[in-house]
Every structure is written in C-alpha cells, then in structure tokens.
Amino acid sequence: MTDPISAAWNSLEGLQHRTLVDLFENDAARVEKLSHRIDSSLGELGSVGMLVDFSKTHLDDAALDAFEELAKACDFDGQREALFTGGIVNPTEGRSASHAALRGTGPEAEVEEAAALVDRMEILVKAIHEGVFGEIKHLIHIGIGGSALGPALAVDALTRDLALVECHIVSNIDGLALEQAFAKCDPQSTMIAVASKTFTTTETMTNAASALKWLQENGVDDPGGRVIALTANPERAVEWGVDETRILPFPESVGGRYSLWSSIGFPIALGAGMEDFRAMLAGAKVIDEHFRENSGRSNLPLLAAFADQYYTRLRGCQTRAVFAYDERLTLFPDYLQQLEMESNGKRVMYSGEDVPAPTAPVTWGGVGTDAQHAVFQLLHQGTVLIPVDFIASIAPGDMLDPAHHKALLMNCLAQGAALMAGKSSEDPSRFYPGDRPSTMFLVDDIDAATLGALIAFHEHRTFANAVLMQVNPFDQFGVELGKGIAKQLDAGEGVFDASTTALMEAAGL
Structure with a gap:
C-alpha cells in the first residue's frame, strides 16, 4: 500500500506541464491568485511592504492542490508548530531551533531570554558609542559561515550612507583578508569582535589571535580589553582571555x-x-507571524517551497538563480547560498533512508544589471531550465537623477517578461524559446525592517522545503568532514591517497 507522502508525489508527477503563456491565456485571475503583498506597520521602527509574484512560475490550481496534499502528508502544520514551540526539529542532534524566539515568536521563556540578551548587547553598544572604550571608529568582526555572512550582508546593506562605526567582516583564514582589514583601520581606535558558536573554530580563532597580536604590536594599551566575544560557549571565551563583561552569549x-x-x-x-x-x-517577526498563521498556498514561504519542489523534483532543475536589482543587496545571493545549500544539501531523510529524489539545488546569482551582461545569455538561450528569483525595491538607494532607478526597475521587469515570452525568429541564433520561470520580490524599500523580513522569508522557505523533502535543515555534518581531514593533515596523522600526498609535498606541507 502506498504511503500518503509517496501518493502525493505520484499525483504531482502525473500533472500535465503547461506553458506559462498558456497558463496566463486560460486564467484571467492568475496574477490575482499568485501575486500577494505582505504589509505591516512597525511604528517607530518603520514598516514592511513586500509584493511577491509567483504568476510567472508554472504553478497552477492543480499543482497547488496536489502540493497542499503533500504538505498535509508531510505534517507540515505539526512540523511548523514544533519549530515555534521549542520542539525537536533537529532530530540528529536532538535540538530545537530557536532563531524565531530571538525575534519575539516562540516559547515565552525563550523570548524573554532573547530580549534580555538584546538589552545586554545594547548596553555594550551604547558604551562604545559614548566613548567608554575611547574613540572607536572601526570594528574588525571575525567569524566564518553564518557568523560572517549574515553580518556582512546587513552591514553592507544598511551602512552605505552612514556608519556609526566602520565594520570590517573577516572570515577567510587566508591572511590577506585580515591584512586588508588592518590596512583600513587605526589600531588605536579599533575593536575586535570574535564570533564563534563554540569559540573553537580553527579559522576564527587563528584570525582572532593574529588580530590581538596586531593590537599588541601597534602599542594599544590593554589590547585584550578591546576584544568582544559573541558565542554560545562563554566559558571557553573566558578561558581564551575575554572578560565576561565583554561576552555577548546566545543560545x-x-x-x-x-x-x-x-x-x-x-x-x-x-x-x-x-x-x-x-x-x-x-521585520523578521512580521514574516514569522505570517508563516505561523497562514496555511497552504496562502502561506507565502510555503508557496515558494511549492515552486522550488516543482522545479527541482518535477522538472529536474539543478540550480536556482537569485538576482538582486539593488546594490544594497549585493551579498544577498551569497547569504542564500549558505542558508539553502547547507540546510538542505542532504542525502538522507529523518528516517536515515536515502531521499528518493533530488534535494537542494545549487543556489547562485548576482546583481542586476551587471548579471545581464554576464550570465543571462544562458538563462535565455541555454539548454538548461533555471528558475530565477528577482528582487527589486520601489524606492531607490541613491539620490541621483531618477532616471537611474527607473532604468534599473525597467530592466528587472523586462528580464522576467522576456524569460517567459521568448521571441520567435527564422534565424536559429536569434530564437528565444521562452517559457522560463521567474518569481518577483518587489519591496517598498531596502531598509532594516524589510531586510529582516526578506531574510526571515527565506529562512522559512528553506524550512518548508525541508519538510516537503523530509530532511533535517538544522544539522551540517558535511561541513565537518573536510575540516576533520585538515586537522589530520596538520597533525601529520592518517594515510591519504597518492594525489593528496603528492600535493602536500608540492606545497611544502
């Protein structure tokens, strides 16, 4: 007897694939059905205004009905509730995932603890701004992975006009990255933030030691007093030498x-x-509440996951492209790469059995209009089908002639239209097949609240995809394998293949 999840997938795999032009021609209400706004006023903190348009995807009523049945079969509602109530959603490590509680959505005790930690951070931030540590003009933030990508994205997006303190995010163990940060900073007016969940991450701690040495060699009085630890392991930070008053913990x-x-x-x-x-x-909490309170196709991150699964599993798409038509979101594709590929780049389900189909596609992208002159040739006329996400802002990020922003938005909208419609020609080299899907995220502005909402949207989209695929999005054991072997190489332990051995000799290791 077929189980409900397999039955739902069988139903989806039996759907007829219709062209985008056909879908529009046969449903006058298509845009209304598949284009939705999220609006919320946040008082003094601003507002969130976001239009998400899925009408240029191949989702139709039949596909949406079938995907909603799949979500029921996968107990999406139960998994979502576990996410927000402290349930075990990371079964391989026996953990909950409390990032939503940091934004005010979740178990009361976790929300209260998170609010207290934010207040604690605010006290330290205020002290730095008020000169308690002397005149601080620069921060070198040292981390890697999630400890660097998120801060780098937000700092780049929100401080282009004015930075209260210039923040330099360093993640690479390549010493050149740290030297470049040093060159931009005066050690006498620089603080160091060391971001590591365990406070043992090799790349981060190596860079941190070098940064501390840089302060010492440049005559900074009490260089250790310039170090702030951001960690879930405060005890280890104390052992490393950071005073507990400058440790900002997280769960x-x-x-x-x-x-x-x-x-x-x-x-x-x-x-x-x-x-x-x-x-x-x-802004993130706005999306948390939307994700928690809406069901089926009315839940926009889940609807995005329906589209993702349609293309990855039903159409064999191995990649998904993201193009931000806004310089403030230059790092957004990089951020999504880790979020999506580290979360859902898995080969086994909760049960430990192999996933019977493809999981996360390769996430990649760039910034418009630069990308139009680099990779869009493949999108329009290449032999592979690549679903595309466009992100654009109604409000410009610049103060120049409005012609700049008008041209930017027109290019963005034109690309989505061209991908769908294509163009016939008797010259094969000038023939565009069209029927290529895209989703549009059109926000009112790229401010702090909207950035928070965009990030949270994609976090929940990633979680929804994981539920539909029955994989755990909260572990990352694949990251550990190469790191473990690197430690073996450094310690001179283990026996390796002939190629690796020869390469070690060639590199002088």
Whole structure:
C-alpha cells in the first residue's frame, strides 16, 4: 500500500506541464491568485511592504492542490508548530531551533531570554558609542559561515550612507583578508569582535589571535580589553582571555546560519545602530507571524517551497538563480547560498533512508544589471531550465537623477517578461524559446525592517522545503568532514591517497 507522502508525489508527477503563456491565456485571475503583498506597520521602527509574484512560475490550481496534499502528508502544520514551540526539529542532534524566539515568536521563556540578551548587547553598544572604550571608529568582526555572512550582508546593506562605526567582516583564514582589514583601520581606535558558536573554530580563532597580536604590536594599551566575544560557549571565551563583561552569549539552540538575530548581529547594531537592529528583528517577526498563521498556498514561504519542489523534483532543475536589482543587496545571493545549500544539501531523510529524489539545488546569482551582461545569455538561450528569483525595491538607494532607478526597475521587469515570452525568429541564433520561470520580490524599500523580513522569508522557505523533502535543515555534518581531514593533515596523522600526498609535498606541507 502506498504511503500518503509517496501518493502525493505520484499525483504531482502525473500533472500535465503547461506553458506559462498558456497558463496566463486560460486564467484571467492568475496574477490575482499568485501575486500577494505582505504589509505591516512597525511604528517607530518603520514598516514592511513586500509584493511577491509567483504568476510567472508554472504553478497552477492543480499543482497547488496536489502540493497542499503533500504538505498535509508531510505534517507540515505539526512540523511548523514544533519549530515555534521549542520542539525537536533537529532530530540528529536532538535540538530545537530557536532563531524565531530571538525575534519575539516562540516559547515565552525563550523570548524573554532573547530580549534580555538584546538589552545586554545594547548596553555594550551604547558604551562604545559614548566613548567608554575611547574613540572607536572601526570594528574588525571575525567569524566564518553564518557568523560572517549574515553580518556582512546587513552591514553592507544598511551602512552605505552612514556608519556609526566602520565594520570590517573577516572570515577567510587566508591572511590577506585580515591584512586588508588592518590596512583600513587605526589600531588605536579599533575593536575586535570574535564570533564563534563554540569559540573553537580553527579559522576564527587563528584570525582572532593574529588580530590581538596586531593590537599588541601597534602599542594599544590593554589590547585584550578591546576584544568582544559573541558565542554560545562563554566559558571557553573566558578561558581564551575575554572578560565576561565583554561576552555577548546566545543560545546553543541557534544554528550558525540562523544566528544573525542573536549577538552575532553585534556589528549591525554597532555600525548601523541599535534601532536598525531592532527594526530587523521586528521585520523578521512580521514574516514569522505570517508563516505561523497562514496555511497552504496562502502561506507565502510555503508557496515558494511549492515552486522550488516543482522545479527541482518535477522538472529536474539543478540550480536556482537569485538576482538582486539593488546594490544594497549585493551579498544577498551569497547569504542564500549558505542558508539553502547547507540546510538542505542532504542525502538522507529523518528516517536515515536515502531521499528518493533530488534535494537542494545549487543556489547562485548576482546583481542586476551587471548579471545581464554576464550570465543571462544562458538563462535565455541555454539548454538548461533555471528558475530565477528577482528582487527589486520601489524606492531607490541613491539620490541621483531618477532616471537611474527607473532604468534599473525597467530592466528587472523586462528580464522576467522576456524569460517567459521568448521571441520567435527564422534565424536559429536569434530564437528565444521562452517559457522560463521567474518569481518577483518587489519591496517598498531596502531598509532594516524589510531586510529582516526578506531574510526571515527565506529562512522559512528553506524550512518548508525541508519538510516537503523530509530532511533535517538544522544539522551540517558535511561541513565537518573536510575540516576533520585538515586537522589530520596538520597533525601529520592518517594515510591519504597518492594525489593528496603528492600535493602536500608540492606545497611544502
């Protein structure tokens, strides 16, 4: 007897694939059905205004009905409730995932603890801004993975006009990255933030030691007093030499790629201001509430996951492209790469059995209009089908002639239209097949609240995809394998293949 999940997939796999043009021609209400706004006023913290348009995807009523049945079969409602109530949603490690509680949605005790930690961070941020540590003009934030990508995205997006403190995010163990940060900073007016969940991450702690040495060699009085620890392991930070008054902890149940909302967001608060950090939390909470309160196709992150599964599993798409038509979101595709590929790049289900189909596609992208002159040739005329997400802002990020922003938006909208419609030609080289899907995220502005909402949307989209695939999005054992072998190489332990051995000799290791 076929189980409900397999039956739902069988139903989906039997659907007829119709062209986008056909879908529009046969449903006058298509845009109304598949284009939705999220609007919320946050008072002094701003507002969230976001239009998400799925009408240029191949989802239709039949597909949506079948995907809703799949969601029921996968107990989406139960899994979602577990996420928000402290249930075990990371079964391989026996943990909950409390990042939503950091934004004010979740178990009362966790929400209260998170609010207290934000207040604690605000005290330290205020002290730095008021000169308690002397005149501080720069922060070198050292982390890797989620401890760097989220802060880098937000700092870049929110401090282009004005930074209260210039924040330099360093993640790479390549010493050149740290040297470049040093070159931009005066050691006498620089603080160091060390961001590591365990406070043992090799790359981070190596960079931290070098940064501390840089302060010492440049005559900074009490260089250790310039170090702030952002960690879920305060005891280890104390052992390393950080005073507990400069340790900003966060819960163990917050995963690295979901930690932006915790003290890992310290450089955002320091550089953009505490109000912007709180606005990001509030914007994310808007999406938390939408995701928790809406069902089926009315739940926009789940609807996005329906589209993702349609293309990955039913149409064999191995990649998904994301193009932000806004310089402020230059790092957004990089951020999504880790969020989606580390979360759902899995080969086994909760049960430990192999996933019977493809899981996460390769997430990649860039910034419009630059990308149009680099990779869009393949999107329009290549032999592979690649679903595309476009992100654009109605309000410009610049003060120049409005012609700049008008041209930017027209290019963005034109690309989506062209991908769908294509163009016939008797010349094969000038023939565009069309029927290529895209989703549009059109926000009112790229401010702190909207940025928080965009990030939270994609967190929940990632979770929804995981539920539909029955995989755990909160572990990342694949990251550990290469790191473990690197430690073996460093210790001179283990026996390796002939190629690796020869390469070690060639590199002088």
